[in-house]
Amino acid sequence: MNETRIVLAGNPNVGKSTIFNNLTGMHQHTGNWAGKTVVNAKGVWKTEDGLITLIDAPGCYSLNVGSKEEEVARDMICDPECKGVIVVCDGTRLERNLILLLQILTHRKDVALCINLMDQVEKAGITIDEELLSQLLGIRVITTRASRKKESRKKLEEVARELQDNSNVFKSYGFVPELLGNPYVTAQKAENIAAQVIKQSDRKEDLSTKIDRILTNPFVGFPVMALMFLAIFWITIKGANHPSEVLGNILFAVENPLWNGLFALGMPICICDMIAHGMYKVLAWVISVMLPPMAIFFPLFTLLEDWGFLPRVAFNLDRCFRCCDACGKQALTMCMGLGCNASAVVGCRIIDSKRERLMAMVTNSLMPCNGRFPILISIITIYFAGESSALGAFCLTAVIVLGIAGTLGLTKLLSVTLLKGIPSSFTLELPPYRKPDFLKVIVRSLLDRTIFVLGRAVAVAAPCGVLIWLLANIAIGNNSVISYMSDFFDPFGKAIGLDGVLIVSFILGIPANEIVLPIAMMIYMSQGTLSEITDLNFFGQLLEANGWTMLTAINMMIFTLMHWPCATTLLSIKKESGSWFWSLIAFVGPTIMGMAVCGLISFLWRFFL
Secondary structure: OOOOEEEEEEOOOOOHHHHHHHHHOOOOOOOOOOOOOOOOEEEEEEEOOEEEEEEEOOOOOOOOOOOHHHHHHHHHHOOOOOOEEEEEEEHHHHHHHHHHHHHHHOOOOOEEEEEEOHHHHHHOOEEEOHHHHHHHHOOEEEEOOOOOHHHHHHHHHHHHHHHHHOOOOOOOOOOOHHHHOOHHHHHHHHHHHHHHHEEEOOOOOOHHHHHHHHHOOOOOHHHHHHHHHHHHHHHHHHHHHHHHHHHHHHHHOOHHHHHHHHHHOOOOHHHHHHHHHHHHHHHHHHHHHHHHHHHHHHHHHHHHHHHOHHHHHHHHHHHHHHHOOOOOOHHHHHHHOOOOHHHHHHHHHHOOOHHHHHHHHHHHHHOOOOOOHHHHHHHHHHHHHOOOHHHHHHHHHHHHHHHHHHHHHHHHHHHOOOOOOOOOOOOOOOOOOOOOOHHHHHHHHHHHHHHHHHHHHHHHHHHHHHHHHHHHHOEEOOEEHHHHHHHHHHHHHHHOOOOHHHHHHHHHOOOOHHHHHHHHHHHHOOOOOOOOOOOHHHHHHHHHHOOOOHHHHHHHHHHHHOOOOOHHHHHHHHHHHOOHHHHHHHHHHHHHHHHHHHHHHHHHHHHHO
16 A cells, blocks of 8 residues: 655745644644754644654755755655645745745646645735636645644645645656746745735734844843743742652652662662662652753743744844854754753754864863753752842853853864854744743653653663762772762862862763762762752752852852763764764763863962962
């Protein structure tokens, strides 16, 4: 039985993935900015006539390949094995969308046009003559709107039936570059067609334009952007403290019963200790520390994403990245790094140029991921902010700004050394502001991001817990192996304003940054298992008893920001770049930068104080 395949194609940010989810019942991640989809998504579309394999191709502006997603989209759109293509366009930007449609029509005739977002079209005072448009193009044209899903689904099923009926007459013969012709001619034809079918009523400047005048202003945009992130960090810090404590109490209460259960099964005491006090305790720590802030941060970040704020961030930061001979899209992947560096590395596929994509991947770890937030928040609370959540959010925002500066600095260094070249041009679309669907945002951010990131952290934390337990409990003479390791690194650690315990903690924390502080506490207390940090006052006293000063706290935050990526991120860089070399550069670059900054601050601190 032959597979019936139909492709959804179109520019980025026209609602293709939303239509795909509506027709297939799947949950392809949608976002209000270009580049969210970088691979083909495939789902089963159940129609009255049978099953159709529906393919959501990445958004592209042209069949002339300029990026990885456009190459993926072109190959699928021009695949002769597909029974047809439904081109989805944004009705508020019809002229621009028609350029891709006209290019597709040079390669295949089994095509239909779906004018989407008609709710916004009517709100903008735009009228589209779809019958005339159908006559001019010679294809079926339908309109859809988000508020009428059943009606839209019925129209699309009729289109699919027509495409299949005409599949023997209108056959694709694949991609032939010569058929694209002069792009200026295609654009002119799109302009002429749009002029005939579109009528625009006279309207005053809308609210979106007024907001953009503020957010994209070179003087006002940056402070507004900083305040927006400041608010998110404040809500995250304020909201995560108590849930983390409650969750920690619940999970750690299982530790002793787990040990007793293993012992009752006849397991040796050392195995019981290793599983319960080693592996499980690390898992409990990672979950209790990571889950609450992620469950708050990711939904808030996704709301900004769906609203359309992130493209404005990229627009503002494009000036900065241009000065570094890089691409403004790197700002988007940099923002992704606030959630998870590994996911952000995969997201770098939205950057067209391989050179600029490598720069974005190598420098992404300079943005603190969710796993490093607990370290930063703990140090800020103990040494700088106390009980003030507002001051804590301000300090955390300052750390983020330092991370952005470090990203720009390392990007510039790479652009004049290993990755010399001329920055490529790119299209940065500012999508319309849209009211987020709060229920979908919560479900998507919890399932697609929070649980995904947490699952990966748990997967790497479990074996790490066993290793840490072994190093802490295997003794050579009177000291454990981990104590010898911290003594070995102590001279170097103190030279850069830290100590050997912290260096060892960062090394053993490569699988997951969340366990760096628990490892440090375990070594400081000469214990064989990780300790719970339930009382920050006690933890602060413990740090001071082990020689911590304000200098140590400052350098701890800097080194938390600037050091090697986690193991998952390094593996993601290897997979995306196809080379261990760039994983090595991603490891060495931020680490040398962090050591240099910590060393300089230590020198100046000791010289002047």
